[in-house]
Each structure stands twice: as C-alpha cells, then as structure tokens.
Amino acid sequence: MRKLTERKLLLATHNRGKLEEIRAMMAPHGIEVVSAGELGLPEPAETENSFIGNARIKALAAMQATGLPVLADDSGITVDGLDGAPGVYTADWAETPNGRDFMQAMTRTWRELDERGVPEPRTAQFRATLILLWPDGHEEIFEGVAPGHLVWPPRGEQGHGYDPIFVPEGHDVTYAEMPAEQKNAISHRARAFRQLEAFLA
Ligand SMILES: O=c1nc[nH]c2c1ncn2[C@H]1C[C@H](O)[C@@H](COP(=O)(O)OP(=O)(O)OP(=O)(O)O)O1
Numbered sequence: 001m002r003k004l005t006e007r008k009l010l011l012a013t014h015n016r017g018k019l020e021e022i023r024a025m026m027a028p029h030g031i032e033v034v035s036a037g038e039l040g041l042p043e044p045a046e047t048e049n050s051f052i053g054n055a056r057i058k059a060l061a062a063m064q065a066t067g068l069p070v071l072a073d074d075s076g077i078t079v080d081g082l083d084g085a086p087g088v089y090t091a092d093w094a095e096t097p098n099g100r101d102f103m104q105a106m107t108r109t110w111r112e113l114d115e116r117g118v119p120e121p122r123t124a125q126f127r128a129t130l131i132l133l134w135p136d137g138h139e140e141i142f143e144g145v146a147p148g149h150l151v152w153p154p155r156g157e158q159g160h161g162y163d164p165i166f167v168p169e170g171h172d173v174t175y176a177e178m179p180a181e182q183k184n185a186i187s188h189r190a191r192a193f194r195q196l197e198a199f200l201a
Pocket residue numbers: 012013014015018046058073074075076077090091159160161162163175187189
C-alpha cells in the first residue's frame with residue numbers, strides 16, 4: 001500500500017467549509033493542509049458527470065500547478081424523490097450571477113419535491129469522493145455516504161452548503177445544528193476519510 005509520507009498536503013478545493021473539515025480530520029495525524037484556494041490556484045471547470053471524474057479534474061489541476069501530492073473532494077447530495085438530483089450538480093444549483101446562494105439551492109430542492117408530491121420523510125444521501133493523487137500519477141479513491149432526510153425550513157448556523165436541511169440518520173438535528181466535531185465524526189466526508197486514514201504513514 002502506498003503511504004503518504006509528506007507531512008504537508010495540498011487540498012484541491014476552493015471551498016472553505018471542506019477545507020476546515022479536512023484540516024480538522026488531518027490534524028491528529030500531524031498533517032498540515034493547505035488549499036488550492038489559499039494558494040490562489042485557478043479553479044478548473046468540473047466537466048465530468050461523476051464525482052470521481054470531477055475529483056480527478058481538481059486533483060490533476062492542483063498537482064500540475066505545484067508538483068505536490070494532492071487530495072481532492074467532490075461531493076454532493078442525492079435526493080431519492082428527485083431521482084438522485086442534484087447529485088454531481090449540487091454546487092451548480094447554488095450558482096447565481098453574484099456567486100453561490102445555497103438558500104436558493106435548498107429552496108429549489110424542497111420546491112421540486114413539493115411539485116412532485118414526494119411524501120415525507122424525504123430521504124437523501126450526502127456523498128463524498130476523495131481522491132489522493134501522487135505526482136507520478138498513482139491514485140487512490142475513497143467514498144463516503146451519509147444517509148438521512150431533508151427538513152424544511154432550514155435549521156442551524158454551523159457548517160456550509162446544504163447543511164441546514166439535512167438530518168443524518170439516527171439524529172434529530174441537521175448538520176448545521178451540530179458542533180463541527182460531531183459532524184466531522186459522522187459525515188459523508190468523515191466516512192470517506194476513515195478509509196483514507198490507512199494511507200497516512
Ligand atoms: O458537507 C457538506 N455540507 C453541505 N453541503 C455540502 C457538503 N459537501 C458538499 N456539499 C454541497 C455544497 C457544495 O458546493 C457541493 C459540492 O460541490 P463540489 O464541486 O464538490 O465542491 P465546491 O465547488 O463547493 O468546492 P471545490 O470543488 O472547490 O472543492 O455539495
């Protein structure tokens with residue numbers, strides 16, 4: 001098994017919420033995390049239609065720019081009553097001419113469920129695909145899924161993105177109502193990260 005021997009890792013993301021979560025998960029391993037956003041690296045277009053495909057695009061772009069081993073995260077929420085949408089397009093649903101608006105994206109998600117007459121509980125899964133890419137092209141892929149259901153109206157101030165409407169299975173509160181440590185112990189990203197931990201030297 002290829003181990004990550006560097007104590008510093010580049011995270012190919014421009015998302016501050018992901019950065020904070022993965023930084024917290026790496027900290028106990030003594031690995032410092034810097035992000036593509038912090039380094040001012042360009043944000044590549046995510047043109048694939050799979051989480052793995054888009055994670056690889058981001059990882060490759062950051063690795064080619066720096067020559068460093070890179071971790072990338074592509075994630076999103078799949079809603080059963082919407083046949084898996086927004087899925088790979090979760091971030092796209094938040095796009096506006098003035099940047100991202102996740103209240104708009106969450107509102108659209110709930111409205112489309114209403115329009116289809118989907119009964120509650122409106123089940124959904126948060127998904128994260130992590131790719132660890134070495135400069136020689138070697139890669140490892142890790143996937144985490146967190147099942148749960150959506151609620152309306154949005155609740156909580158923690159976290160980011162769609163956190164205020166997602167209640168993970170076995171809990172009564174949304175991701176956004178949880179302290180960061182609790183979300184980081186149970187989230188889709190945490191589940192993917194636990195597989196990755198085997199690769200940390
Ligand atoms: O834990 C999460 N809590 C709430 N929302 C989340 C989470 N994880 C992903 N999401 C949503 C929002 C994000 O915008 C989209 C992923 O899109 P995705 O392209 O992977 O990330 P991104 O564009 O925000 O950052 P980047 O591509 O630079 O890593 O799914």
